[in-house]
Amino acid sequence: MAKLILNGKSIKAQNGQTILQVARENGVEIPTLCFLKEMNEIGFCRVCVVEVEGEKDLVAACDTVIKKKMVVHTDSPRVLESRQATLALLAKKHRFNCWVCPRGDGSCEFYNLLKDYSVDSFQFDPAEGRHDFVVEGTGIYQDQTKCVLCKRCVSVCNNVATAKVFKFRDEDGNNPIVSPTPGLPFDEAGCIFCGQCTKVCPTGTLAEVDHIERVEEAIRDPKKFVMVQMAPAVRSAVGEPFGYPVGTPVKEVEGKMYEALRLLGFDEVTDTNYAADLTIMEEGTEFIGRVQNGGVLPLFTSCSPGWVRYIEQYRPEYLAHLSTAKSPHMMQGAVLKNFYAPKIKEIDPKDVYMVSIMPCTAKKYEISRPEMEQDGIRDVDAVLTTRELGRLIKKNNIDFVNLPDYKPENKFAQYTGAATIFGASGGVMEAAVRTVYEVLEGEPLGSLDLTMMRGVGSEDQIKEATLTLPKTGLDVNVAIVHGGKGIKRMFEILDEGKKQYHFIEFMGCPGGCVNGGGQPIVKDDVMDKFEVAALRASALYGSDAKDTEYRRSHLSESVQWTYENWFESAGSHIAHKYLHTNYSQKKFRKE
Amino acid sequence: MSKEIVLRIQELYENWIKDDMTSLGSADIFANLLEYVKETQKDICGKCIPCRDGVPQIEKLLTKFEDGSVDKGQLLTLESYVQNLRSSKCSVGIDFGKTMEVVLRNNFNDFYKKVR
Numbered sequence: 001m002a003k004l005i006l007n008g009k010s011i012k013a014q015n016g017q018t019i020l021q022v023a024r025e026n027g028v029e030i031p032t033l034c035f036l037k038e039m040n041e042i043g044f045c046r047v048c049v050v051e052v053e054g055e056k057d058l059v060a061a062c063d064t065v066i067k068k069k070m071v072v073h074t075d076s077p078r079v080l081e082s083r084q085a086t087l088a089l090l091a092k093k094h095r096f097n098c099w100v101c102p103r104g105d106g107s108c109e110f111y112n113l114l115k116d117y118s119v120d121s122f123q124f125d126p127a128e129g130r131h132d133f134v135v136e137g138t139g140i141y142q143d144q145t146k147c148v149l150c151k152r153c154v155s156v157c158n159n160v161a162t163a164k165v166f167k168f169r170d171e172d173g174n175n176p177i178v179s180p181t182p183g184l185p186f187d188e189a190g191c192i193f194c195g196q197c198t199k200v201c202p203t204g205t206l207a208e209v210d211h212i213e214r215v216e217e218a219i220r221d222p223k224k225f226v227m228v229q230m231a232p233a234v235r236s237a238v239g240e241p242f243g244y245p246v247g248t249p250v251k252e253v254e255g256k257m258y259e260a261l262r263l264l265g266f267d268e269v270t271d272t273n274y275a276a277d278l279t280i281m282e283e284g285t286e287f288i289g290r291v292q293n294g295g296v297l298p299l300f301t302s303c304s305p306g307w308v309r310y311i312e313q314y315r316p317e318y319l320a321h322l323s324t325a326k327s328p329h330m331m332q333g334a335v336l337k338n339f340y341a342p343k344i345k346e347i348d349p350k351d352v353y354m355v356s357i358m359p360c361t362a363k364k365y366e367i368s369r370p371e372m373e374q375d376g377i378r379d380v381d382a383v384l385t386t387r388e389l390g391r392l393i394k395k396n397n398i399d400f401v402n403l404p405d406y407k408p409e410n411k412f413a414q415y416t417g418a419a420t421i422f423g424a425s426g427g428v429m430e431a432a433v434r435t436v437y438e439v440l441e442g443e444p445l446g447s448l449d450l451t452m453m454r455g456v457g458s459e460d461q462i463k464e465a466t467l468t469l470p471k472t473g474l475d476v477n478v479a480i481v482h483g484g485k486g487i488k489r490m491f492e493i494l495d496e497g498k499k500q501y502h503f504i505e506f507m508g509c510p511g512g513c514v515n516g517g518g519q520p521i522v523k524d525d526v527m528d529k530f531e532v533a534a535l536r537a538s539a540l541y542g543s544d545a546k547d548t549e550y551r552r553s554h555l556s557e558s559v560q561w562t563y564e565n566w567f568e569s570a571g572s573h574i575a576h577k578y579l580h581t582n583y584s585q586k587k588f589r590k591e
Numbered sequence: 592m593s594k595e596i597v598l599r600i601q602e603l604y605e606n607w608i609k610d611d612m613t614s615l616g617s618a619d620i621f622a623n624l625l626e627y628v629k630e631t632q633k634d635i636c637g638k639c640i641p642c643r644d645g646v647p648q649i650e651k652l653l654t655k656f657e658d659g660s661v662d663k664g665q666l667l668t669l670e671s672y673v674q675n676l677r678s679s680k681c682s683v684g685i686d687f688g689k690t691m692e693v694v695l696r697n698n699f700n701d702f703y704k705k706v707r
Binding site: 042045046049056057058059060078081082085086089090092093123149170172173174175176 | 632634635637639640641643644645646647648671672674675678679680685
């Protein structure tokens with residue numbers, strides 16, 4: 001224990017703590033810009049500077065360890081002036097077009113700092129970007145005119161996604177730049193489009209590629225029949241931009257979300273949860289087939305496009321393990337466009353425009369994959385992230401909080417609880433096990449709550465379970481992997497070849513889709529990302545336990561109807577044409 | 592030429608610690624300081640803001656002082672950038688700031704003359 005004086009108050013703190021930690025524990029707010037807990041404690045931005053008596057220079061609170069009898073001032077005039085000058089310097093190199101910026105909704109940390117420290121425009125005009133170009137990509141982009149060189153994206157890409165796409169390039173110390181391989185778009189630089197960097201960027205430099213414009217255009221076009229679907233994880237966070245707390249029960253916001261989509265002008269509201277049930281049927285059947293016929297095991301799930309991109313780029317030798325089933329929203333698009341529209345609605349599939357609301361930036365990339373079409377009909381035409389949906393609702397002056405509940409009546413918005421939990425890490429596996437067990441054993445599982453597959457706490461982001469099938473005489477080893485760290489660790493285990501798994505669920509983002517790159521931003525110092533994921537997941541599990549009539553995918557009446565009328569059976573020839581895809585190695589260059 | 596100036600300015604700083612009357616020669620003071628800035632810029636690593644973005648701004652302002660196209664506000668801005676270098680991450684920025692503080696204090700007349 002060490003005693004120190006913070007802003008005139010005597011306090012006790014543990015040895016080895018930084019000034020910032022001590023201050024936050026004692027309710028003293030020190031502003032930060034580049035700081036990310038345990039990931040980016042580098043003292044680059046000098047916004048967190050404080051005055052320590054006896055030291056002539058100001059020190060950064062984030063990387064200065066406390067000493068005995070230290071006297072610290074966090075709000076002396078000298079400190080405040082320094083912060084203001086530093087922010088003004090940064091502002092000189094930032095292009096202010098806040099009204100069209102994706103972070104213009106008040107979530108820009110840089111803007112809020114300028115506001116807190118009353119930096120006036122005469123201190124930085126004319127504000128011009130450090131570099132005047134945009135690094136393009138199909139999932140995310142990087143607008144170099146706004147970068148403040150905080151290096152957060154670099155540390156998140158290295159530690160969370162583990163793709164190591166970004167680099168802080170300081171060959172020219174006067175004009176550094178953070179970017180992927182110079183001259184290449186994200187698509188060719190090894191990016192998996194998980195979007196975790198877009199959530200930590202303090203400005204609008206890194207953001208999801210905007211699809212709002214093309215969606216609005218489609219809605220305005222009278223010839224287009226615009227259909228919308230939203231992912232399981234969206235309903236766990238859709239209320240957050242409107243003031244609902246993290247982890248709000250699904251029931252409170254789901255009906256409002258459907259109603260908001262109707263009001264936005266979509267012609268038909270459907271739900272990806274329907275296709276999540278369909279995915280379980282296809283993927284489950286594929287798994288059973290591989291077990292019975294000696295196919296390639298373990299089977300990897302393929303619902304997370306960030307993960308699919310990871311394996312295609314970094315571990316192509318494992319591609320045969322990947323389930324050929326498309327991700328749920330692509331299945332939904334294929335079914336709606338190729339069957340629902342022509343056979344029930346009598347609309348030419350060419351006039352149908354399919355919009356997906358996703359918690360994910362990689363889905364934006366996924367819809368552009370050349371495999372995702374049949375006979376010239378693209379499966380999905382646009383993907384909006386949960387954040388973009390929030391922006392769109394606000395832009396249209398829809399009072400989300402006071403909306404009445406609406407429930408779409410078509411078959412493609414009906415779902416089981418097994419589909420809802422897809423959004424949480426472990427959910428796909430739990431849903432699959434519920435169905436696979438019953439198909440193989442002929443009787444339902446004793447308890448449908450497979451709690452060993454839930455949660456995000458474990459350090460290496462891997463969960464394991466063994467499922468005994470007494471009648472089949474098989475012990476099925478399953479594993480659940482989420483986040484880049486977990487993926488890396490799992491490949492190490494697989495390379496060793498000592499453990500025998502049968503079925504592995506992979507998710508590109510830590511915590512699964514609930515913590516996806518397109519979800520509303522919760523600042524790191526407000527809540528840890530795993531806590532956010534756990535709370536949002538609990539909303540989904542709560543809905544699974546309480547809200548739905550059925551909790552097993554094969555009991556979904558819509559799915560049964562679909563197989564009876566259109567696809568014959570799971571894994572049939574026609575199902576393969578529309579609901580399955582293929583993968584190939586993707587090349588990239590990192591420098 | 593430039594190395595000499597760096598040495599001279601460093602010498603000035605050391606002398607100042609002993610005797611606070613030492614100052615730079617008034618003739619060519621801004622040209623000399625601009626040389627000094629240029630020398631410093633080669634060492635900048637580009638990591639922290641006060642140094643990376645501050646030094647180029649100081650250079651811009653010094654150029655204006657050399658031209659004589661400055662006002663009082665710009666002198667205050669220059670002072671604030673110089674003082675802000677005290678919050679740099681490493682000694683490149685801190686040392687440059689310290690030296691500039693000395694110059695600003697001991698040669699204040701040369702700066703203020705341009706403003707009047």
